[in-house]
Amino acid sequence: xxxxxxxxxxxxxxxxxxxxxxxxxxxxxxxxxxxxxxxxxxxxxxxxxxxxxxxxxxxxxxxxxxxxxxxxxxxxxxxxxxxxxxxxxxxxxxxxxxxxxxxxxxxxxxxxxxxxxxxxxxxxxxxxxxxxxxxxxxxxxxxxxxxxxxxxxxxxxxxxxxxxxxxxxxxxxxxxxxxxxxxxxxxxxxxxxxxxxxxxxxxxxxxxxxxxxxxxxxxxxxxxxxxxxxxxxxxxxxxxxxxxxxxxxx
Amino acid sequence: xxxxxxxxxxxxxxxxxxxxxxxxxxxxxxxxxxxxxxxxxxxxxxxxxxxxxxxxxxxxxxxxxxxxxxxxxxxxxxxxxxxxxxxxxxxxxxxxxxxxxxxxxxxxxxxxxxxxxxxxxxxxxxxxxxxxxxxxxxxxxxxxxxxxxxxxxxxxxxxxxxxxxxxxxxxxxxxxxxxxxxxxxxxxxxxxxxxxxxxxxxxxxxxxxxxxxxxxxxxxxxxxxxxxxxxxxxxxxxxxxxxxxxxxxxxxxxxxxxxx
Amino acid sequence: xxxxxxxxxxxxxxxxxxxxxxxxxxxxxxxxxxxxxxxxxxxxxxxxxxxxxxxxxxxxxxxxxxxxxxxxxxxxxxxxxxxxxxxxxxxxxxxxxxxxxxxxxxxxxxxxxxxxxxxxxxxxxxxxxxxxxxxxxxxxxxxxxxxxxxxxxxxxxxxxxxx
Ligand code: HEM
Ligand code: FES
Numbered sequence: 027x028x029x030x031x032x033x034x035x036x037x038x039x040x041x042x043x044x045x046x047x048x049x050x051x052x053x054x055x056x057x058x059x060x061x062x063x064x065x066x067x068x069x070x071x072x073x074x075x076x077x078x079x080x081x082x083x084x085x086x087x088x089x090x091x092x093x094x095x096x097x098x099x100x101x102x103x104x105x106x107x108x109x110x111x112x113x114x115x116x117x118x119x120x121x122x123x124x125x126x127x128x129x130x131x132x133x134x135x136x137x138x139x140x141x142x143x144x145x146x147x148x149x150x151x152x153x154x155x156x157x158x159x160x161x162x163x164x165x166x167x168x169x170x171x172x173x174x175x176x177x178x179x180x181x182x183x184x185x186x187x188x189x190x191x192x193x194x195x196x197x198x199x200x201x202x203x204x205x206x207x208x209x210x211x212x213x214x215x216x217x218x219x220x221x222x223x224x225x226x227x228x229x230x231x232x233x234x235x236x237x238x239x240x241x242x243x244x245x246x247x248x249x250x251x252x253x254x255x256x257x258x259x260x261x262x263x264x265x266x267x268x269x270x271x272x273x274x275x276x
Numbered sequence: 277x278x279x280x281x282x283x284x285x286x287x288x289x290x291x292x293x294x295x296x297x298x299x300x301x302x303x304x305x306x307x308x309x310x311x312x313x314x315x316x317x318x319x320x321x322x323x324x325x326x327x328x329x330x331x332x333x334x335x336x337x338x339x340x341x342x343x344x345x346x347x348x349x350x351x352x353x354x355x356x357x358x359x360x361x362x363x364x365x366x367x368x369x370x371x372x373x374x375x376x377x378x379x380x381x382x383x384x385x386x387x388x389x390x391x392x393x394x395x396x397x398x399x400x401x402x403x404x405x406x407x408x409x410x411x412x413x414x415x416x417x418x419x420x421x422x423x424x425x426x427x428x429x430x431x432x433x434x435x436x437x438x439x440x441x442x443x444x445x446x447x448x449x450x451x452x453x454x455x456x457x458x459x460x461x462x463x464x465x466x467x468x469x470x471x472x473x474x475x476x477x478x479x480x481x482x483x484x485x486x487x488x489x490x491x492x493x494x495x496x497x498x499x500x501x502x503x504x505x506x507x508x509x510x511x512x513x514x515x516x517x518x519x520x521x522x523x524x525x526x527x528x529x530x531x532x533x534x535x536x
Numbered sequence: 537x538x539x540x541x542x543x544x545x546x547x548x549x550x551x552x553x554x555x556x557x558x559x560x561x562x563x564x565x566x567x568x569x570x571x572x573x574x575x576x577x578x579x580x581x582x583x584x585x586x587x588x589x590x591x592x593x594x595x596x597x598x599x600x601x602x603x604x605x606x607x608x609x610x611x612x613x614x615x616x617x618x619x620x621x622x623x624x625x626x627x628x629x630x631x632x633x634x635x636x637x638x639x640x641x642x643x644x645x646x647x648x649x650x651x652x653x654x655x656x657x658x659x660x661x662x663x664x665x666x667x668x669x670x671x672x673x674x675x676x677x678x679x680x681x682x683x684x685x686x687x688x689x690x691x692x693x694x695x696x697x698x699x
Contacts, residue, residue: 058319071324074317078410080327087331094332098339118353125350136343143536144339146368157399157496158422160409160489167400174396181368188366195535197354198363198630202373202645205629206385214386223577225685226356226624230577265410267317357604357623359630361644377646380663381628447659455663518646 029053070255076267084159084266088152089258092180093251095145099183100244102138110190112236114229117192142184149180161265169257172250179247186239189232200235201227349536361516361528364535370510371503377518378440379463380456388467392499399496403488418493425474425494429501432470437509441520471498511535589620589678592699600634600652606682608669609634609641613653617696620669620680621655626687627662641666654691664689671697 028034029051037043038051049060059073078084109124109131111117124131153173156162162170189200204227208218223230258264351360365373375384408414413422445458474494479486512532515521523532546554587606595601595612602623603610609621621641625632630645640658641650648660655666667685671678676699688695 052321055319058321061321068321068325071320073320075320075324076317078316080318080324084410084412087327090328090331091335094335098336114354121350125347132347133340133343136346136348137339139348139536140342140346141339143367144335153396154500158493159412160414162400163403163406163409164400170400171397174393178393184366184368191350192354194351194354194358194360195349197356198360198645199365201629202363203365203369205627206372206376206381209381210386211382219577220575226629227354228356267410269410356607357631359633359644363630363645376628377661381661446661450659459661459663517644 070252070259072259072263076263078269079264079266081266085264086151086155088148088155092145092148092152093255095141095148096247096251099138099141099145102134102141103240103244105134106138107240112190112232114192114232117190117232121191121193142187145180146184149177153177159265163265166257166261166265169254169261172254172257176247176250176254179243179250183239183243183247186235186243189227189235190239192232197227200231204231349534351534362514362518362530364510364514367507367511367536370514371507374437374506374510374514378437378444379467380459383460383464388464395495395499399492403492405487405489407487407489413493414489418490421474421478421490421493422497425497426501428474429498430505433502433505434509436466436470437506438520471495471502474498585681585683586672587680587682589680592673592676592678595678602634603680606669606680607631608680608682610678610680611652613696615698617698618671618673618678619655619696620671621650621666622669622682622685624667625662626657626664626666627660632666656691665691668695673697673699 029038034051047061048064050057052058052061062068062071062073106124109128110120121135124135126132128134156170156173185200185203189196204218204221207221208214210217219225221231221234222228223234262268364370372385372389375388378384408418413419440463445462446455449458472495474497475491478490478494482490509520512523513520515526515530515532516528521527526532587603587608589595589601589603589606589610595610595618597612597616598614599612601610601612602608603620606620607623609623611619611621613619623631625643625645625648627643627646627648630643632641632643632648632650634640634652635642638649639652641652641655642648643650643660643662646661648662649658650656650662650666651658655668657663657665665688667687670681670684670686672681673679678699
C-alpha cells in the first residue's frame with residue numbers, strides 16, 4: 027500500500043504537510059471525513075453520499091459538466107485577455123493575430139468558443155434532468171431558483187462574449203439581440219441604450235460588453251455556482267437519495 | 277436527563293440560565309438519511325473525486341479534440357453599413373429569432389420568453405407534492421405524458437412555423453386588419469393554444485385526478501421541445517433573406533454552420 | 537417609563553437598530569441610483585450630430601441617395617421635396633439596402649420592405665415606417681439632424697422638407 031511506503035510516511039508526517047492538510051492519509055473513515063470537511067474545495071461535497079445519486083443515469087453528471095466547462099472557460103478566457111484589446115480598431119486584428127501568429131492561439135480561441143457552446147448545452151440539459159427527476163421539489167425549491175438565474179447568467183455570458191471578435195457575425199447578432207430588448211415596455215429603450223452605451227453598436231458597446239463578459243457576469247456566476255453547490259449539500263445531498271423503496275417498487 | 281423528567285415533556289428541555297440558547301421545540305420530520313441502512317451511503321472520498329476527475333478529463337479531451345478539428349468562425353471586420361445576409365443571432369437564440377419571424381417583437385422577444393422564465397421560477401411552488409422525487413418522470417404516467425407531449429410538440433411547432441411561413445396572416449390581411457390583429461393577436465393565440473393543448477388533454481383525461489406534477493410535465497415538455505424545434509428550424513432551415521431552405525440546398529454558398 | 541409606554545413607543549434599542557438599518561439601506565440605494573446615472577451613455581459627436589448632406593442641386597428630383605456619414609437615405613421626390621430615412625430597420629436594427637429594381641428598401645434580416653416615397657411598410661414584420669431625421673435647408677444646403685430620429689406611425693405630407 028502506498029501509505030506504507032516510507033517516503034509517503036515521511037511526507038505525511040512532515041510538519042509542512044500537517045500544517046496544510048491537518049488530517050492523515052485518507053484511507054480510514056475518520057480521515058476520509060476530515061479530508062472533506064477540512065478542505066475548502068472538497069468541502070462542497072458531503073462526507074458520505076448515497077449510492078443512488080452516484081448512478082450515472084440519474085444525473086448524467088450534467089451539473090458537474092456545467093461547472094467544469096465554467097472552469098475551462100475561466101482559464102482559457104484569462105489567457106485570451108493577454109492578447110485582446112476591446113477597441114474597435116484593435117479587437118478584430120487582435121483575434122486574427124491570435125489565430126495566425128500566437129502559438130496555440132487558434133487552439134485557445136477554439137476551446138473558449140466551443141467550451142461556451144458546451145456550457146450552454148450542459149446547463150440546459152442539466153435543467154431538463156433536474157426537472158424530470160423532480161429534484162426541484164421541497165426542500166430544493168430555492169436551489170432550482172438559483173439554477174434558473176445561473177442559466178440566464180450563462181446565456182448572458184455567451185451573448186456578451188459573442189460581440190468581442192468584432193466581425194460581421196458578432197456585430198449583426200448583437201444588433202439584432204439588443205434591438206429585441208428595446209421592445210420591452212418602459213424599461214426596454216433605456217435598457218438597450220445603457221447596454222450599448224449609445225444608439226447603435228459601437229466602441230462604447232464593445233467596452234461595456236467586455237466589462238460584463240470578463241468581470242461582472244463571471245463574478246456573479248462564481249458566486250451563484252458556489253451557493254448552488256453548497257445548497258445541494260445543505261438540502262441533504264442530491265434528490266436521488268430520497269428515493270424510497272416503495273417508490274422504487276411502484 | 278433523568279427518566280423522571282423524560283415523562284414530563286415540559287421539563288424535558290429545561291432552560292438553563294447559564295446558556296444563551298435553548299432547545300425550544302421538537303419537530304417531527306424525517307431526517308434525510310433516516311431509515312437507510314449504513315450500506316446505502318458510502319464515503320465520498322475517494323470515489324466521487326475520481327469520478328469528477330474522469331469527467332473533467334473526458335471533457336477536456338473532447339474539447340481539445342473538437343478544437344483541433346473545427347476552427348471557431350471569424351468573418352470580415354464589422355461594418356455598420358452593410359448587413360450580412362442572413363443576419364443571425366447566436367444559435368441558442370435562434371428559437372427566439374424564429375419566433376420573431378412570426379409575430380410582433382414584443383411578444384416574440386419579451387412577453388413569451390418572460391412568461392417562460394416566470395413559469396420556470398414558479399415550478400417548485402406550483403408542484404408541492406413530494407411524490408416521485410428523485411425518480412425520472414415520477415411515474416409510468418409521467419413517462420407517457422413526456423413521450424406524447426414531445427412527439428406532439430415536435431410535429432406541431434415546426435408545422436406552425438412552416439404554415440405561417442407560406443401563409444402569413446401578416447401579408448394576407450395586411451390591408452384588411454390592423455397589424456395588432458395579424459401580428460399579435462392571431463399568432464400569439466395560436467401559439468398559446470398549441471402550448472396548452474396537451475395540458476388540457478392531461479387534465480381532461482385525468483378526470484380531476486391529474487396531479488400538478490403531471491400538468492407541469494406536459495407544459496414543460498412542450499416548451500422545451502418547442503424551443504428545441506424552433507432553434508433547429510431557425511438555425512438549419514433559414515438562409516439568405518431569412519427565407520426557408522433545405523440546409524443542404526442553401527443559395528449563394530451560405531452554410532448554416534458558418535454561424536456557430 | 538410605564539409598561540404601557542414601553543409597548544407603544546420605540547425602545548432605544550429598536551430605534552438604533554432601525555437607524556443603522558436605514559443608514560445601510562440609504563447607502564445601498566444611493567449606490568444603485570449613482571450606478572444608474574453613471575452608466576448612462578454619453579451621446580455626443582460623430583453620428584448623432586447635424587450632418588451636412590450637400591447642396592440642394594446635387595440631388596436630382598426623384599433620386600435616392602445614401603449619405604454614409606449620417607447613415608441615412610436622402611430621398612428627393614418629383615416636386616423637389618426632401619425626406620431623410622434612417623438606414624436602420626425599424627424591426628430589429630439591420631442596415632436596410634436600397635433595391636433599385638424594386639424601387640424599395642428591402643431588409644435582408646427578416647425581409648421587411650419599405651416604400652421608397654413614404655418609407656411605409658409594404659411587407660415583412662417591421663412594426664412601423666422607417667424612422668426619419670429632421671431636415672433643415674439653409675442657403676441652398678441640406679442639413680440633417682441625425683441626433684433626433686423621429687418615429688412615426690404613417691407617412692404624411694408635412695414630413696417632406698422644401699428648400
Ligand atoms: C451555471 C449553471 C449551473 C451549474 C454550474 C450547476 C451545477 C450543479 C451541480 C454540480 C449539481 C450537482 C448535481 C449534478 O451534477 O447534476 C447541481 C444540482 C442541481 N441543480 Fe444545478 N447547475 C447549473 C444550472 C442549473 C439550472 C439551470 C437549474 C434549474 C433551473 C439547476 C437546478 C439544480 C437543482 C435543483 C439541483 C439539485 C439536484 C438534485 O438534488 O438531484 N441548476 N447543479
Ligand atoms: S431587422 Fe429588418 S426585417 Fe428584421
